[in-house]
Amino acid sequence: MKTTTTIRIAAVSSVALAATAITGCAVNPAGSGGTDADGEVTLTVMAWANAEEAANYEAAFDVFKEKNPGVTVSLEYSDVGSYFDKLNTKYAAGSPPDVMFLVGRNLGEYTARDALLNLDDYAEQIDFDAMDQSLLEANRVNGNTYAVPTGAGAVGIAVNTAILDEYGIALPDDKTWTWDDFAEWSRSITEASGGEVYGSMLNMGWPPIVTTFARQQGEDLYTQDGELAVSEKTMQAWFEKVVDYNESGVFAPAELADDTGAFSAEQSPLGSGKIAATMVPANQLSSYDEVLDGKAVLVRLPGETEGERPGMSVTPVLVWAAAAGSAHPEEAASLIDFLTNDVDSYVGREAFLGVPINTEVAKELGETLGSADQQFVEYVADLSAEEHDPLYLEPAGASVVSDLLATITTEVTFGRTSPEDAAKNFMTQAADALAQAG
Amino acid sequence: MSTVAPAIERTAEETVPVPSVTGTRKRRRLDDDGIAGYLFLVPWFIGMLFTVIPFGVSLYLAFTDYNLLQVPNFTGFENFIRLFEDPKIVKSAQVTLLYTVFAVPLGLVAALGVAMLLNRGVRGLPIYRSVFYLPSLIGGSVAVVMLWRAIFGYEGIVNKALAVFGIEGPGWVTDPDWSMVTLITLSIWGFGGSMVIFLAGLRQIPRSYYEAASIDGAGAWRQFRSITAPLLSPVVFFNLVLGLIGSLQVFTQGYVFSGGSGGPADSTLFYNLYLYQQGFQRFDMGYASAMAWVMFVVIAAFTALNFLVSKYWVFYDD
Numbered sequence: 001m002k003t004t005t006t007i008r009i010a011a012v013s014s015v016a017l018a019a020t021a022i023t024g025c026a027v028n029p030a031g032s033g034g035t036d037a038d039g040e041v042t043l044t045v046m047a048w049a050n051a052e053e054a055a056n057y058e059a060a061f062d063v064f065k066e067k068n069p070g071v072t073v074s075l076e077y078s079d080v081g082s083y084f085d086k087l088n089t090k091y092a093a094g095s096p097p098d099v100m101f102l103v104g105r106n107l108g109e110y111t112a113r114d115a116l117l118n119l120d121d122y123a124e125q126i127d128f129d130a131m132d133q134s135l136l137e138a139n140r141v142n143g144n145t146y147a148v149p150t151g152a153g154a155v156g157i158a159v160n161t162a163i164l165d166e167y168g169i170a171l172p173d174d175k176t177w178t179w180d181d182f183a184e185w186s187r188s189i190t191e192a193s194g195g196e197v198y199g200s201m202l203n204m205g206w207p208p209i210v211t212t213f214a215r216q217q218g219e220d221l222y223t224q225d226g227e228l229a230v231s232e233k234t235m236q237a238w239f240e241k242v243v244d245y246n247e248s249g250v251f252a253p254a255e256l257a258d259d260t261g262a263f264s265a266e267q268s269p270l271g272s273g274k275i276a277a278t279m280v281p282a283n284q285l286s287s288y289d290e291v292l293d294g295k296a297v298l299v300r301l302p303g304e305t306e307g308e309r310p311g312m313s314v315t316p317v318l319v320w321a322a323a324a325g326s327a328h329p330e331e332a333a334s335l336i337d338f339l340t341n342d343v344d345s346y347v348g349r350e351a352f353l354g355v356p357i358n359t360e361v362a363k364e365l366g367e368t369l370g371s372a373d374q375q376f377v378e379y380v381a382d383l384s385a386e387e388h389d390p391l392y393l394e395p396a397g398a399s400v401v402s403d404l405l406a407t408i409t410t411e412v413t414f415g416r417t418s419p420e421d422a423a424k425n426f427m428t429q430a431a432d433a434l435a436q437a438g
Numbered sequence: 439m440s441t442v443a444p445a446i447e448r449t450a451e452e453t454v455p456v457p458s459v460t461g462t463r464k465r466r467r468l469d470d471d472g473i474a475g476y477l478f479l480v481p482w483f484i485g486m487l488f489t490v491i492p493f494g495v496s497l498y499l500a501f502t503d504y505n506l507l508q509v510p511n512f513t514g515f516e517n518f519i520r521l522f523e524d525p526k527i528v529k530s531a532q533v534t535l536l537y538t539v540f541a542v543p544l545g546l547v548a549a550l551g552v553a554m555l556l557n558r559g560v561r562g563l564p565i566y567r568s569v570f571y572l573p574s575l576i577g578g579s580v581a582v583v584m585l586w587r588a589i590f591g592y593e594g595i596v597n598k599a600l601a602v603f604g605i606e607g608p609g610w611v612t613d614p615d616w617s618m619v620t621l622i623t624l625s626i627w628g629f630g631g632s633m634v635i636f637l638a639g640l641r642q643i644p645r646s647y648y649e650a651a652s653i654d655g656a657g658a659w660r661q662f663r664s665i666t667a668p669l670l671s672p673v674v675f676f677n678l679v680l681g682l683i684g685s686l687q688v689f690t691q692g693y694v695f696s697g698g699s700g701g702p703a704d705s706t707l708f709y710n711l712y713l714y715q716q717g718f719q720r721f722d723m724g725y726a727s728a729m730a731w732v733m734f735v736v737i738a739a740f741t742a743l744n745f746l747v748s749k750y751w752v753f754y755d756d
Contacts, residue, residue, distance in 0.1 A: 081697045085718045092506040092723070113507040113721065255592035255609025400720065403699065410703040414614055 041071045041328050043335060046087060046097035048080040050264070056348030063344050064335060071331050091115060096323035098332040104139060104316055105207075107147055108226070108396040109437070116146040117322035122333035127341050132357040135316055138390050148336050149316030151354020153376075154383050155208045155301065156282040157200075162295040163276040167192040174299035179241065182302035186250045189276050198252035200277040201269055204242045205409030207394075207402050208315075209279055209301065213238055215389070216307035226395025228434060232427045239412045239419030246413055254413045265291045282376050283317050283354050289372035296372065298379050313388045314380055317354035355380045397437025401430045500727040506717075510724065517728035527729070529704055530712040536618060537708070538685040541625035546677055549629040553636035554666075567637065570630040577628030583694040587611055590620045611695070614705040621691055621706060632677040639673035640666070668753040675752045679744050686737050689714065709733060 047057060054077045061073035076097065078086050083101070090096050102110065110116050119126055126148070128136065135149050157174075164171060169189055172181055186199025202209060211221040213234070220229040245251045252275050265271045265287040270278045280288065282298055289296040304310040320339060322332040339345045343361045351373045356362040366377055408426050411417045417425070500517060504510035521527055556566055576582050589595050590610035597607035610620045647665050656664070689710040692700065700707030700715065713733070717726030 085698070085714075088506055088718050088721065109721065110507075113505050115507045253592070253609075255612045257612055406699070407701065407703045410614060410701060414703070416614065416703065 041331050043071065043073045043099060043328060043331055044076060044097040045073055045335070046076050046083075046090075046100040048083040048101060049077040050079075053077075053349075053352065056352070059348040060339065060345045063347060064338050067338070067342075067344075068331075068334065071334075073335065091323075094325075096325060098326045098328060099320060099322050099335055101150075102147060102319050102321045104147075104319060105394040105398045105402070107139065107141055107319070107321075107393055108398065110321070111141045111146050112396045115324055117324050117326060117329055117332065119145045119148065119322065119333060119336070122329060125330055125333035126337040130341050130358045130360070132359065134390065135314070135357050139316060139319060139393060141393065147319035147321040148340050149354065149357050150318045150320055150339070151283065151316070151351065152314050152357055152380050152384070153281055153283045153317035153354040154312060154314050154380055155212065155279060156285070156298045156379060157202075157277050157301060158270060158280045158285055158288050159277045159297050159299055160270060160273070160275075160292050160295055161297055162292065163189065163193075163197055163273070167197075171297070171299065174302075176305045177302045178306040179303045183245060183248075183250045186245075186277065187248060190249045195249075197273065198269075198275045199250055201252045201257065201275050202245075202279045203257070204238070204245075204413070205406040206279070207398075207405060208281075210238060210405060211391075212301050212311035213303065215309065215311035215313075216303050218308035220392070222392060222395055222398070224392045226397075226434060228401075228427070228430050232423050235426050236419050236423035239409075239422045242409060242412045243415075243419055254410075281317065282379055283352060285376045286352070286370060286372035289375075294371065298375050310386070310388060312383060313391045314384050315391055316357075351376055395434060395437070397434040400433035400437065404429050404433060496727045496730060499724050500731050502724045503722075504724040504727075505721040506723055507721065513724065517725045518732070520725065521728055521732060526704070526707070526712060527709075530700075530707045530709040533618070533705065533707050534686060534688070534709045537622060537625070537688065538682065541622045542678065542681040542685050544622070545626050545629045545681060546632060546674065548626055549632035549677070550636050550670075550674075552629065553633045553640055556633075556637055557640045567634060571634050572630065574628040574631035577624060578690050580690065580694050583624065583691050586620065586624050587695055612702055614701075614703040617695070617702060617705045621695060624691060625685070625688075632681065635673055635677060636670070639670050643669045671752045672754060675744075675748050679741060682740060682744065683737055686733070686740070 045057070045061070047054075049057060054075060057075055057077075061075060065072055084106075087096070087100060096115070107116075128145070131148070132152065135152055136145065139145070139147055139149060159171060161171070167189060169185070169192060172185055177185075182200075189197065189199035204210075207221060210230075214221050214230040217231075217234045217237075219231060219234055223229040246254060252269060256269050256274060265284075268278070268288075269275045270280075270288060271291040277299075279301070285296060285298050301312060304312060320336045322329065322336065326332050340356070341358045341361060343356075343364045346356065346361070346365050350365065351369060355377050356365055362377070366374070369377065404426065408417070408422050412419060412422045499510060501512060501514055502510035503513045503516070552570060556563055560566060573582075591597075592607075592609050592612065594610075596610065600607040608616045610616050643665065647669075648661055651661050651665060687710055688708050692706045692708040692711040693714065696702070696706045696711075698711075698715070698719075700711050709729070710733070713726050713729040716722045716729065
């Protein structure tokens, strides 16, 4: 049939033509910021936030615009779960944001692929001397600064004192309590309330808590060279705690856990009154405090004086970084400097992203903070004053190891694998992941 | 079948032909129906022109190491070799197959069952049909999956309902042993799409056949086995092929349900989700592209197998 044959030939040849014409095309990771015809510069910033937090960031950007006429900042935000997918897709499309949030964990991965701007080249726009040098140093990759911490923070345990008061349970000294003390205390809450309220729930598969435990045993999660520093024995001990705490009433049932991070403070087990304590990034205390009517307090992780050394440390909450292909690197650098060193940029945001690493700004800001934030700042200040071994930057492949840890911990929690096997599996698979990411 | 009296009138609806999956017409020149067919294909063809370029690039990338941020560099078959040695591929294939093996047959059974019930001449049929069809439209959407997650949460409605009967429901969402059950249920809930097609197919079958059969003394089951099943088999085949292809490619449900992690403990790590993770979260677009093409080959093989086997059970009455 003439017509069908013609159509067939046309179809096949256009496919062949198109396929051969475009193979091997390169991707150009150029920046996305625009310049209008009249010289107005627009910077794009990417962050994860809910609507309220986004409004706070916008307020800061408005102040920046006032101080820097001719520069506008446009904020793109999403929820934390899809943030990295979105960011990576933008990079692939060749239009990454000029400035973005990153977690320290990602620095290794992004710098290994030359995706970030070397901020040392912009020392004119960024005043590095005014910042806390040890935090800056901990975030350097190969001696270069690719990111500036948004603020100093730490992990902690948020406790709902209203529940403690209700059942007449005291809070032990958090600077010296051991893991067993913590378990006992948590179990007593569950028992005192007859199972209505559970003592606590810790996300045992979260890298910061595992790192703290490893450091308490004299090890760490990663070495400075990016290898696995924790021993199988330590991991096994950790997984045994997971089993023990889940089975003996220390923790709330695992089914209550929010495994996708979709819960707001109110919906979370702590915020809704189902548990008395949970692990939080300390800068989030104020969100819980609000929900709990000012009854939240921040305490340290247990086991700090039990092991070889204290495991906690002060770390950046998040970091600001700029894309290597940004069309406006100087303006991007100025924005980062503004967000770090200018007290006016903390409007609305306050200490949400951590204690400002510029000590002058931190002092000025401290005078205006609410009580929960004051608690947070004091908590971090106390930790900083003590001597803690520095935390190394997580290597490339760290995100694979994080996922692995979460998966294996879930399997242990639901009894699908023994602590011994889990520890073995973790060691081999984590080593593979780190080796592969190189 | 040829003993059935053809004198009984067909209703207007019964004259619409059942879509035949394999072409059986043999004409020597294009007639109106032929032209109409090709015209219907034109939008698809235009869309195809847009997607052909991404297909080509994807095939090229499958042979490279491409991290989204830098220029891809050619690595030959490395991605494919790695694919066959990757334990997570095995896990994701297991998860996907488990889902398919349960979701597709159970969905078809539900669709056919409800279609047969509706075919008895229920009053307000269009309303029921729309109501049952609606879930299949929205079932794969982000909002519904999130809702499902909430309904089946440990303290959600389902567990509260079970508690009324004194049953303590498991963690439908957070327990790795139950998460897949929840997703399969979501899939079966969307049976409406296949049901509507089954309903159309059922109404094709002349009532006269059933009447003649019951006069001859055939019971309900015999009637189903000898009349409904064979005459409906092309429709079943159609729904089976599409259902299979769709289930093997599930992504949204897995992604939203687990927050992108494939958890808890990789129990919802669909092949497509793992592919997405590799491509967009692990900066390994080359590997993800290789995974995509392997999936293409596997699904094509499954479909071809389906067609081959169909010779033995699909009955076309021409």
